[in-house]
Amino acid sequence: MATEKRGPLASFIVCTRNRADALEACIRSIEAACQSLPAVTSELVVVNNASTDDTAQRLARIAATSSIAMTLVMEPRPGLAAARNVGMERSRGQILIFVDDDCEVDPRYLQDLERHYAAGERWVIRGGRVELGSPRDLPFTIKRARTRARFTPDVHPGGFILGCNMTMHREVALQIGRFDERLGAGSPLKSAEDTDYLVRAFQLGIPIEYVPDMAVLHHHGRDTREAIERLHRDYSLGNGALCLKHLVKAPWLLRHFCWTMRSACHELLGGPRFDPEVSLSHWPIVFMNLLGAIKFAHLAITKRPHGPETTQSNRQLVR
Helix, strand or coil, X not given: CCCHHHCCCEEEEEEECCCHHHHHHHHHHHHHHHHHCCCCCEEEEEEECCCCCCHHHHHHHHHHHCCCEEEEEECCCCCHHHHHHHHHHHCCCCEEEEECCCEEECCCHHHHHHHHHCCCCCCCEEECCEEECCCCCCCCCCECCCCCEECCCCCCCECCECCCEEXXXXXXXXXXXXXXXXXXXXXXXXXXXXXXXXXXXXXXXXXXXXXXXXXXXECCCXXXXXXXXXXXXXXXXXXXXXXXXXCCCCCHHHHHHHHHHHHHXXXXXXXXCCECCCCECCHHHHHHHHHHHHHHHHHHHCCCCCCXXXXXXXXXHCC
């Protein structure tokens, strides 16, 4: 167990932009989880990513009466990856817990987390179950598998564990480095900053594990096929960029693109769609993957800053 002198054991990191209502519910659920296991010292770092609603005022009121230690950070640069990098730098905990602002953590979240990390395995990225927060929302951006599993390149890393419920020891984050700020919501490539992080971890030999507890409820708010299709296009754009970025060191990502292309051709001949439940086609995935690769090439050529993945920049994570 961590002592107060060494800082908290766990740091919840929540990045937010213009979601004041959802954010308040998220924070209350984290407070409840911390109160249910006070023996695990915890803190909450909230990164306000240039919100233009009343997020700052609400956060100030919540922090004044919160039952857990809170650090409020303003990050004016838009982008989830940039906000996550600042959150990591300002956190003090031994274990980093990334939770999205539209999620609520289960009251037993810390009990589950403590049990999984009690064995002493530090070199792992671990993500838990993600359930729908509202029955009105369509079943997307969730992970309901009931069995524990470790990642292999036979499956695409996108969605193996979700960035809205992702944990790791500080030493793991130090080894992998910062999130790539060209990727993620609010960036030119719109998504995949979490998937990129998993690919880089895998290249370093760090296991990626899904566990069927450590649960969160995801209130993503998308209840129409059109909204899901827009999000899926954004995910496919980021995944195309990811494929080109890691073409040399993770060529197995290209294999997944080839499989998608083959499935798209079969779809033209009456084969199944990518997601029959939401009626998503394979073809937008193919087109957006290609567009994402082209956009990433442009950003790389023009030397777009992406949060250097160097030892020097990672020293800020050391506590």
